[in-house]
Amino acid sequence: MTDEVIGRSVQGRPITLARIGDPGAPRKILAVGCIHGNEPAGRGIVADLIGASPAPDAQLLLVRDMNPDGFAHHQRTNAHGVDLNRNSPEHWAGAGARPWSEPEARAIRDLILREQPTLSLYYHQPFGLVDVPEGGRPEAARRYSELVGLPLKRLSRRPGSISRWQNVRVRPGSAFVVELAPGPLPADLRLRHVAAVLAA
Numbered sequence: 001m002t003d004e005v006i007g008r009s010v011q012g013r014p015i016t017l018a019r020i021g022d023p024g025a026p027r028k029i030l031a032v033g034c035i036h037g038n039e040p041a042g043r044g045i046v047a048d049l050i051g052a053s054p055a056p057d058a059q060l061l062l063v064r065d066m067n068p069d070g071f072a073h074h075q076r077t078n079a080h081g082v083d084l085n086r087n088s089p090e091h092w093a094g095a096g097a098r099p100w101s102e103p104e105a106r107a108i109r110d111l112i113l114r115e116q117p118t119l120s121l122y123y124h125q126p127f128g129l130v131d132v133p134e135g136g137r138p139e140a141a142r143r144y145s146e147l148v149g150l151p152l153k154r155l156s157r158r159p160g161s162i163s164r165w166q167n168v169r170v171r172p173g174s175a176f177v178v179e180l181a182p183g184p185l186p187a188d189l190r191l192r193h194v195a196a197v198l199a200a
């Protein structure tokens with residue numbers, strides 16, 4: 001495992017990437033545990049994945065906290081009050097001074113452009129579903145939803161979301177959102193999510 005600081009938050013907290021598995025493996029699976037600081041249940045899944053063993057042809061790119069300031073302050077937005085999942089240029093609707101205005105959003109953008117992940121998962125709360133990707137093929141999201149026992153549904157469009165930007169502009173069908181149920185994630189469910197990421 002290697003750790004790398006890929007950026008810093010508005011208040012200077014590091015945003016850290018943990019790379020698990022063979023760094024030359026062709027399949028790259030990105031998992032982001034927490035974008036909205038008051039939706040923290042996915043952090044436990046990503047923390048567990050740090051100790052996991054991916055398939056030989058896969059490596060895990062793990063970002064437990066994309067919004068460390070928001071998590072520290074129990075708030076959805078970053079310290080500028082900007083929703084980081086509305087700050088991409090894909091149908092941007094005014095979150096932040098301009099698209100990619102926020103350092104946390106730029107950190108994940110630069111990681112994605114550099115690594116071109118095969119698959120990216122973003123954990124949110126509280127809707128209890130797996131969102132259908134807005135571009136490309138839904139197979140990976142469908143398989144994940146079956147493995148963890150969450151319904152596959154399409155959320156309303158999220159202007160400026162990171163996953164939408166990826167699906168439209170970077171790699172169609174490669175990114176999806178997992179909406180966990182509200183509150184803490186029970187340990188047995190957490191392990192199902194860990195297994196589903198490893199099976200992706």
Ligand SMILES: [Zn+2]
Nearest residue numbers: 036039124125
């Ligand atoms: Zn969210």
